[in-house]
Amino acid sequence: MKSDIFVWVEQFEGEAPGASWEAMGAARSLADEHGGDVVACVFGADGLDDLAQEAISYGADKVLVTSDPSLADFRVEPYAALLAQAVRGFEPETVLVAATFRGRELGPALAVKLETGCIADCTELVSEDGQLMATRPIYAGKLMSRCVIPERRPQVFTTRVRAFPKPDPDPGRSGDVVELGPLMGEDEIAVKVAGFRESEGGVSLADASIIVSGGRGVAGPEGYEPLRELAETLKAAIGASRAAVDAGWIPYEHQVGQTGKTVSPDLYIACGISGAIQHLAGMRTSKVIVAINKDPEAPIFKVADYGLVEDLFDAVPALRKALEKKLT
Amino acid sequence: MHIVVCTKYTPDSEAKMSVDEAGNVSWGDSPLIINPWDEYSVEEALLLRDEYGGTVTVISMGPEEALEALKHAVAMGADEAIRIWDDACEGSDTLATSYVLAKAIEKMGDVDLVLCGKSAIDAQTWQTGVALATRLNYPSLMYTINIAALDPDGGSITVERLLEQGRQVVEAPLPAVVGTIKGINEPRYTSFIGIRKAAKMEYPLWTLEDADADPEKVGPSGSGVRWPEVFEPPVREGEAEIIEGETVEEEAEVLVEKLLAEKVI
């Protein structure tokens, strides 16, 4: 029985997100347990050699590389076509894709092309009776579901960002790099990329290991200033509650929660956030939660590990000073 | 322009979810609502219709309860609403659901634009929009936060897609599938007149046969995924440890010690 595992390695401007290496780590552990090769798939315009080597250092036995100008920016059409063709050629048992925005497009598109199942946003993958059993959150994490793809192959899974540990790269590992030609010419691709506007600086929420988040308690756009200073000290990303986003104090990109981003950092510092169920849905799987709120009855203290019952405008600068004293 | 909006019903986002001994999911006495993400799609469809003319049809594959989603969309202002269901649809995963929706849309024939929500807050797979586009062989424009340009006569659309690093601007021919996200608009509240209209409206039911869909390709036989078990996750333990000190500075220092001990900073 063939039991190779494909892992799609996402890249933006030649760099892969940590989530792709987390998926690689998950694939590596499964392959170590059950045999089979881990095959990385890397698509892009050029300069992919370093990325291919990186994929090997993170656990790939083989890397399929396709370079073509048409693959510079992610587009689901050519990427899914290419990945589907590679899957047909190599017949892996399993395909893993990190559940980033792009990965959440690629996984289901691939599954439709191959008429197979795709289990999205897995937080756990274990083998049981010869099947891969996935665990994934549903109803905003209020419940969990165990899912399996009993018959169809290959089976596709997207792995939730930060749910699987990122392996330590081993530069001493070796593997084969195989070049594959592109499948679609630019004139066959319907969607055209007309530009990309990068959001202004800062750490992206999805893969941040620390998030400093502000809610209605920050009381205005300028209220984020002390949070930003704290975030800078901690190399953290800035999050927000919907109340703050709806008030127009901070762009939607920062919203955490059921209708915002789901995050799972090592440390989540909630400042002036009451802890509504929809907010908790987006951050309850954080490893450590700190709440700063002047209301001791605020529900956020029910999920937090540590709490400061203080005015955030006193506590946040004090925390930054205490950190600077300790960390330098 | 004929715009089709795909909607789903879900339990209210406030609902306390539980699993009974038989393994069935329950949302207590919480109401069923339109999937909150789909309100953005309905709103966007109405705005486009008002600007460019045409009709908005909402569709939902689901049992009777799916009428809740359709009614809400009609109360907001949608023109037509079709429910698609057959007993064979029970147990469909996104592979099968996207097949049924694609068949229905193909049957309608004259569709220029399909709108989906980012995800349904129940199973939250985020899959149906892109799967549907792949089935229909239409461009897939997920995570759209702004429709920058639309030319129904020239048959093209330009949207801004919100990705982790920023906004990707893409152009595509129509018909296309657009996946909306929060931030694209502010969904309107339903008016009294709208709610009355929705209550009086006829909601045609399409069976698989009406949609020319093959029953073998829906339900468990058309699905790749099975979900044998749903369970309640372990709750986070108890209350926060409230850090107390003489001054806020002292509290901050204690907190830093704790965080260092937790190895999270």
Ligand SMILES: Cc1cc2nc3c(=O)[nH]c(=O)nc-3n(C[C@H](O)[C@H](O)[C@H](O)COP(=O)(O)OP(=O)(O)OC[C@H]3O[C@@H](n4cnc5c(N)ncnc54)[C@H](O)[C@@H]3O)c2cc1C
């Ligand atoms: C369908 C739906 C989806 C939703 N999705 C989301 C979502 O994705 N994300 C989200 O966050 N919300 C979401 N909400 C909204 C959610 O229900 C709450 O309204 C929102 O999270 C409240 O934000 P908040 O905690 O910042 O504000 P509030 O609830 O007003 O809390 C502010 C808190 O700040 C404290 N405070 C005030 N001043 C200070 C100060 N100086 N120092 C310290 N503490 C202070 C107060 O004690 C209070 O606890 C959703 C709601 C619905 C219905």
Ligand SMILES: Nc1ncnc2c1ncn2[C@@H]1O[C@H](COP(=O)(O)O)[C@@H](O)[C@H]1O
């Ligand atoms: N049964 C359904 N009927 C109609 N539209 C659906 C259905 N399921 C999902 N959708 C659409 O697909 C989007 C994403 O849902 P999901 O993939 O389930 O997270 C939703 O916001 C809807 O627009």
